[in-house]
Amino acid sequence: MLREPTTTPTLAEPTAIWFDTHYDSKSSGLYCIEQIKSYVLEDEHAFEVDEWRDADLVHLNTIPFRRRDVGVWRSSKPMVVTQHGGYHWWRSRRDLLERPDHRIFLLMRAIFRLTSRRPQRIGFSTEYTRRLAVERGGVPADRTQVIPLGRSEEYEDKGPTDTADPFVLVVVNNRNPRKNVPTIVETMAELSDVRFVLPGKMWADYPHDLPSNAEVTGYVAEETLIDYYNRASALYLPTLYEGFGLPFVEAMACGTAVVTTRRGSPLEVCGDAAAYVDDPMDATEHAALLRRLVEDDDYRAVLEARGRERAEAFSWEKTANTYLQVYDDVLYQ
Structure with a gap:
């Protein structure tokens, strides 16, 4: 498991980044990557490109497993992943087999075991999910890092609990x-x-x-x-x-x-x-x-x-700063 950054990072050089936000429907994973992107792009050396082929680094929203991931997975582009959840690693093989609509997760497990060797760094939001991925999913431990997610600053204590109508x-x-x-x-x-x-x-x-x-x-x-x-x-x-x-x-x-x-x-x-x-x-x-x-x-x-x-320990700015340090480590260290 890799170190956490100790200072607010700035990329060493101008860096073109492709973010995997091309989803057909809204999801919590998409929301998270969009929040990370918005803060990453505040760095003076970070800028977004629309095509992964034009990027210095790609930031994916999951370990590659979909058909549309094949091109970027087979490329030599430096790759960072924010891996969400881990349900497919948590449930036992028997549990997944018993539910026909969950058998797809077994396929995901097998694909992840192969494709997780491709990214230079995989960020997990908790140590619990990181450990599941390593111990049950065969994800290489030396490519993993715990990077907690954040919260919007709009979520704050703005008034008292309603005790009259609880x-x-x-x-x-x-x-x-x-x-x-x-x-x-x-x-x-x-x-x-x-x-x-x-x-x-x-x-x-x-x-x-x-x-x-x-x-x-x-x-x-x-x-x-x-x-x-x-x-x-x-x-x-x-x-x-x-x-x-x-x-x-x-x-x-x-x-x-x-x-x-x-x-x-x-x-x-x-x-x-x-x-x-x-x-x-x-x-x-x-x-x-x-x-x-x-x-x-x-x-x-x-x-x-x-x-x-x-x-107070959670903010999208902190999350993004950690990823900026990861980018810098992957590309320039």
Whole structure:
């Protein structure tokens, strides 16, 4: 594993960079690479090119595995990767085989084992995901580095928790098994006298009835989401696996208590600024912990304060500065 930068970097020479932002649909990975790009391009020696063939260095959004990656993978262009998630390394081979819609992940594993030897540097957002990739995926350890993701400066503590009309916020964008959605629904039913606010498009298509205390909002603008974070008694994400978890950082920055599990990376990201359930599947335990956060102002205030402090460690500027140092190491050192 490679060193972290100790100073704000500037590229040694003018450098043409191609960023892999050519996606057909929006994703959290695309959002992250766009944030990194915007800060990288503030460096006086960094500039973007539209074609990878014109670049001094290419920055990919994943280890190459798609058909459209073949050209750049076979080229000699210096390559840096931001690798997101790691679900395909986390699930066992048997688990993946049991779900026909997940068998593609086995193919990804095999391809990654080969193509991960091509990039000069692969950035992982947490040590947990880096270790999974090395130990289960055969990714060369000497090409990996932990580079935490950041957060938008818009996510900040702008107002007090709403104690007059308390609610729990749930930010989940898909029904992947790792999101533990059935347990979320059970917990809402257990805590029937507390409102749960569910932003995002996913809940409108949920195939089962939701409890009456579930408030499905549909898509909301970022400023509305930030307002929800600020007013919520807690962010509730009982994940079974999380590679990083941008909502954790966003919530902490807004002074919102976080309730989650120790599965995957939450402990590494949140530290002592979150409340952790012991059993990820026990809705009764989850409901009791959420009720304490709704009703116990002192307990909630401790987590809110810890979260605000913890969130200071994460910014897109820091993430971009680390990648600038990586570029410099790859090209000029």
